[in-house]
Amino acid sequence: MVYLCTKEILSMILSPFAFEKQLQNLVKTSDNKTYLLAVSGGADSMVLAFLFNKLRDLGYKFQVAHINYKLRGEDSDSDQKVVEDFCKKNNIKFHLYKVSEKDEKPENSIQLWARELRYRFFKEIQAQENLDFLVTAHHLNDQLETFIINLSKASGINGLSGIPANENNILRPLLQFSKEEIYRFAEENKIDFREDLSNKKNDYLRNKIRNEIVPKLSETNDHFLENFGRSVLYLNQTKDFVNHQIDEIEKKLLIKSQENITLNREKLSQETEFVQFEILKKYGFNQTGEIQKIFTAETGSLFYSKEFKLIVNYNELILQNKRKPDKNNKDELLLMVNFDFSENQIAVNFKNIIEIEQINKSFNWEFDAEKLRFPLRLRRQRDGDEFFPAGFSGKKKVSKFFRDEKISILARQEIWLLSDSENSVLGIIPFRQDRRFMVTKNTKKVLTIR
Template sequence: MLQKLSNILSRNFPFLKDKKILIAISGGIDSVVLTHNLAALNFNISLAHCNFNLRNTESDLDEVFVKELAKNLAINCFTTSFETKKVAKEKKESTQIAARNLRYAWFQEIIEDHNFDYVLTAHHADDNLETFLINLTRGSGLDGFTGIPEINGNIVRPFLKFSREEILNFAEENNISWREDKSNASTKYVRNKIRHKVLPVLKEINPNLLDTFSKTLDNLQESKQIINDRIEDVLSNIIVEESGFLKLRINKIQQLSNPKAYLYQLLEKYNFTGFNDIYNLLSAQSGKQIFSKTHALLKDRDFLIVSKINRSSSKKTSFEIKENTSEIKKPIHLTFKEVTDRSVLNKNTIYVSKEYLKFPLIVRKWQNGDYFYPSGMTGKKKLSKYFKDEKLSLLEKQQTWLLCNSNEEIIWIINKRQDNRFVATTNNNLIKISNQTK
């Protein structure tokens, strides 16, 4: 096994050599054997163990075991403790999801604080097959059937080519001890039910199931690559990026052979799931929206517009700016500076004579009935008409801020148009106002 792992590391993960590596270790056989192998191969490793406090004293004994293992191998060990059930309840997540999120977030903290390059986990071939079958029972796209990725950012899984049986044999042959999680024997959880009741039957039907499955994964991953290449070709005709939004051309989508399938490939990474509803959005009235946990999808005339949902708890839509303020960072980043010339000319900057400003200034969202005097034009114009003429989407209108005087006169539709009444005519007492928001 040691030689096989060495070959896999050299072939698939040559970038790990001489890097600073953190091994995620539970105390179970998989992560313990991975630790022993990498120590024997002289990799620069440290251990990271999470105590999720889910199994009373058993969880504490796991932590003691891991610390002792690190001591015996003369390697560093990081440990932490979580009140996992409490976090799961607060976030309305399953215990397993909460534990996973806590675990990976902590790994990234260690990486940043201690300059590690990669985290290695001990997921193996049986884990991969179990995940495939879980996704099969729940319904999944191609991504759910291509297996646990060997490399996902700075997370690396070098054990995916090894079976649980190989790992067990290596541990027994080399007198390696480990901690057995008794909950793994329970069929309470879906994964354990598949492990103990489904896989034995499948392996009885096909004793070489893991090898067959490995070939199937290779075929699916190759098919996925073909799809990804095709999606890249399609994207250039469909996607437009404007004002920080991702816009999909509806007419181009409708010309595709299977619009719903392409929409799935384009939008799955934004956590959308109801693709029948999304397909129907193509012919829906403008203004209709669909939401995922993280994003909104809006039908706006000839486009579907993707935007990230702002989870800010603040519902405040109006902010005051006192006199002599040089900078604000909420709700947007504005700077105020006295200058003697107009050296910067762009949509993010305006110049106003100081005597025009009536404090406190106000930054707010637009309201029905708002009007202004567009610079370069005579007469006033309602903002609703201005937005329509500029063909702003509902999302763009919702995210537009106004800079106003204390008497509500609009000075600037920020990043879009200055009011003609406040355009400086001289360089005396000149105030430069800039939006620094990226």
């Protein structure tokens, strides 16, 4: 039996051959795929660049991008030089973004600012160079730090599953390797890299976890990181299973159309809070208190997330994308400026003016033209609208008329009201005319709307 030393085992595990296999597992196929490597100059990203460089003979095409944030003076320039020298030596296309005065640095949230800046830069390079994947050098220690941060936020199974190996065409092929393994591999292969000494400071939460909490956890078990890696693998498998079950439940509750998504509120309310949260979270509703209100709200209640508007409509939850207003979709149309009193009768056919969708009902209204205040308009419902519906005594709010007629929230948005110059409602098309303006035996001039 042949026993291998740790150094030999590491060389086998983190070899170009094993690395290529890991890449193929993430991408499914390596054919004609191109990559942009995010390389900071640290050990992990320089090992990433080294391994990719070893795969060039196998047809792998990649370029390198680096950000010089100018946050650490000469050290930042030295980081840039290590990456740039590696690319020059190996004839690799190098992209540099050097922060300048035009990039205003915030007084706080430097990390968030830096993250947004680099990913914006990476996307620009990918589009410009037509590169399929962005590749980062996140490793197992990064995974553990993220797990602990998400654990403190009660982020659920998705957060505890850690950093995904492949998400939105961002690949992280080093996630299964510890920082120690990467450092040893860099040393063994004489890979130049730079140590970011600012990581030793505990001024950020992640640094505090890295420098204080992770070492304590590692002391509890010689195989702590290895076992954690397996746990994350199991959590990801559990997440995939749970998400599949959630999707199956959602399919039974879902009605999709070109314009909207509708969920059965009554059936969803019977599911567990976990299922309710996971389904509504997809549409940006991720606050427990808000979700509880959604199930007790009255018909007509509105809730908003970043991308969706949720409308409560009896036992339905209607989700609409919050799109920019369509300039062609007007909420008011000028119908008639004045009535031609040279004629005793005039007719207006709405067929060529508006399309009344979702309603299959004809109507033929006759008005006493001398009672009307011109110009006449077609418009959508407004708060406080009321009218005197024909066939009823007294007046009624338009909103109550809609409820009594059981007209859905969505249908109400498509219904036109006929109004005069003082915004009095002359009728709800095509349902009901206002009786105050109807033809009587004393009418001399008639306006017909059909």
